Amino acid sequence: MTSDWYAWHHHYEDSASSLSRRLAEVRLRIAAALDEAPPGSLRAVSLCAGQGRDLIPVLAAHPRGGDVTARLVELDPRNVELARTAAREAGLPGVEVVRGDAARTDAYAPLTPADLVLVCGVFGNISDADVRATVRHCASLCATGGTVFWTRHRRAPDLVPTICEWFAEDGFEAVAVSTPAEGVGVGVHRFLGTPRPLLTGATMFEFTGRPQPAQPV
Template sequence: MARDWLAWHDDYDQPGSALAARLAEVREQVRAALDRAPTGPLRVLSACAGQGRDLIPVLATHPRRDDVTARLVELDPRNAAVAEDAARAAGLTGVQVVVGDAAVTDAYADLVPADLVLLCGVFGNVSDADVRATVGHAVALCASGGTVIWTRHRREPDLVPTICEWFARAGFTPVAVGTPADRVGVGVHRHLGRPRPLPPKVTMFHFLPR
């Protein structure tokens, strides 16, 4: 049976749940990334953005909110509608919610390289090979000095240390890698190198069947 990605978000509202703890940590890291971002316009990308809970509430109260142009890409139109409503309610005119395949590079072509890239809820749902490929594409998605925030479960075999190695080989330095809840990992890496051109019409990952 296919997963209901609208219902999946319900655990965010359960105090003490792993998803609630992950969400709190991701939001804190988003806030910190915005705090250290350079002055001037900022670009933010969120792949598999769901209902926009990682980003929209932080932007709503952040001093840099009006500097941000953000694109949230989400395949489920129901979740995208929730994100769109939240962005409009917060008056975030720079936030665009797109219903589409977040795995395809064309979804981001006109907003790269970005100052903040969110890959939350991706690495735990794709093959190890696709995780590695997506880390490689992060070099094109992320501006020099920009931040990538990602998540991955820490069930055995724990891939988080290997993901960190892949980011290092791609020219990123770790900012934080934590486990805010049992078997939940949140990673933050900054891009130290120069961004590569983003190849067109490339599918970076495929969600595994459930």
């Protein structure tokens, strides 16, 4: 069965939900990365960006928001339209929302390597092998010194420790990783290596199954 990714976003409206708590944590981490970013222009890409809730409100409120050129890639046309409206109403002309297959590397070529790479709501909906492949691609999407923000539930089997190992293998250092006790799975990794050339025409992952709609993925 195909998931309704527009309806899935409705759970963010419940301030007590785990999805809302995860969203708040992701936003805090993005704001912290902007606080520490060097002066000058910055680039951001967001995979499976949904309605842009992770990034757009942070850029709208942060002093560095105007320095960021961003490309958000999302397939559902309803989510795309909401994200475009949010960016426009926030006065963020540097934020582009593209309707397309977020798994395809070509979608990000104009803005990579990027200073901020968002992979939120992805790792809980793809196979472990595709998680590994996507982490590897992050070493092409992310600039040296840039930051990847990712999410993955902490339910059994908990893949988060292994994901952290994969990031380390590809030249990333952990900045912050939420614990199982926190009830949300948010990871932040900084890239210390040299970006690999971005493979054109590559598919990083394929969504599988149907997520638990009231729980973060």
